[in-house]
Amino acid sequence: MAGSFITFEGGEGAGKSTQIERLKSRLERLSHPVLVTREPGGSPRAEQIRSFILEGQAKQFGPFAEALLFAAARIDHLDKTIEPALRRGTHVLSDRFADSTRAYQGSLGNVDSGLIDGLERVALKGTRPDLTFILDLPAEVGLSRAGQRRASKGEGVDRFEQEDLSFHQSLRQAFLAIARSSPRRCAVINADRSADEVEEAVWAIIGERLPRLTTNPARPLDVA
Template sequence: MAGRFVTFEGGEGAGKSTQIARLKERLEKLGHPVLVTREPGGSPLAEEIRSFILNGHAKPLGPFAEALMFAAARIDHLDKTIKPALKNGTTVLCDRFADSTRAYQGSSGSISSETIDELERVALAGTKPDLTFILDLPAEVGLSRAGERQARKGEAMDRFEDEGLSFHRALRQAYLAIAESDPQRCAVINADQAAEDVEMAIWAALQERLPELAEPQKRPLDVA
C-alpha cells in the first residue's frame, strides 16, 4: 500500500516544526513508518536552492524567478525523497509544499493563478498531498514568535521573515483562501493556542480525514 502524504502550511511562527515532530511521534508509536522532510529542501540539490533563496539572493530577480526555483527544487525533492518513500508505504510529513508557492509567490507576490497552476502541473506531475494542515494565527503573533525563536538561536531573519507586516497579513489570507478552495484536502487549525491544544486539534482532524493513520499499522501476519 502506498504511503500517505501530509503537508503542513502556515505563516512564520505558526509552529509547523513542533507539530510535525509531535505527529511523527504519535504515528511511530502506532507502528507507522514516517519520513519528515521540508521545502524548500528535502534533497541535496533542493537544499542548495533553499540556501540561495532564503539568503535573499533570488529576491532581486522577482517573485516569478523565485517560483521557478521553488518548482525546480520541488521536482528534485519529489523524485529523490517523497515519491520513493510513498512507494515504500512510508507516511511523509512535509514542512511546506506547493501551497507555499501559491501563497508566497502567487497571492502575495502577484503571480497569476494560471501561472501557478501551470508550475504545479509540471512540478507535481500528479503527486499531491492527501491532507494539508494549515496552521492559522494572526500575522503579528507569528512574527513575534519567529523573532523570539531567532533571538534564542542567534539567527538572522531569512528572506521572507524580513518582509513587512502587510505582506504577512496578505499571506495569512492567501492560505485561508487556499483552504476554502480545497476543503476536502485542507484542514485549518487554530495555531493561536497552546501547542498541546494544537496537537489535539491536528490529531482529531487526522482521525477524521485519514482514519487508517490513527490506528495501529497491521503487520503482514496481522492480516487475516
C-alpha cells in the same frame, strides 16, 4: 499500501515544525514509518536551491523566477525524497509544499494564478498531498513567536522573515483562500492556542480524514 502525504502550511511561527515533530512521534508510537521533510529543500539538490532563495539571492530575479526556482527544487524533492518514501509505504510529513509557492509568489508576488497552476502541474505530476494543515493565527502572534525562537537560537532573519507585518497579514489571507478553494484536501487549524491543544486538533483531523493512521498497522483490529 502507499504512504500518506501530509503537508503543513502557514506563516512564520505558526507552529509547523513543532506540530510536525509531535505528529511524527504520535505516528511512530503506533509503529507507522514516517519521514519528515521540508521546502524549499528536502533533497541534496533542492537544499542548494533553498540556500540561494533564502539567502535572498533569488529576490532580485522577481517573484516569477522565484516560483520557477521553487518548482525546480520541488521536482527533485518529489523525485528523490517524497515519491520513493510514499511508494515504500512511509508517511511523509512536509514542512511547507506547493501551497507556499501559491501564497508567497502567487498571491503576494502577484504571479498569475494560471502560471502557478501550470507550474504545479509540471512539478507535481499528480502527486498531491492527501491532507494539508493550514496553521492559522494572527500575523503578530506568529512573528513574535518566530522572533523569540530566533533570539533563543541566535539566528538571523531570512528572505521572507524580513518582510513587514502587512506582508504576513496578506500571507495569512492567502493561505485561508487556498483552504477555501481546496476544502477536501485542506484543514484550517486555529494555531493561536497552546501547542498541546493544536496537537489534539491535528490528531482529530487525522482521525476523520486518514483514520488508518490512528491504528497500529501491524494490529489493524485493535481499537485505537
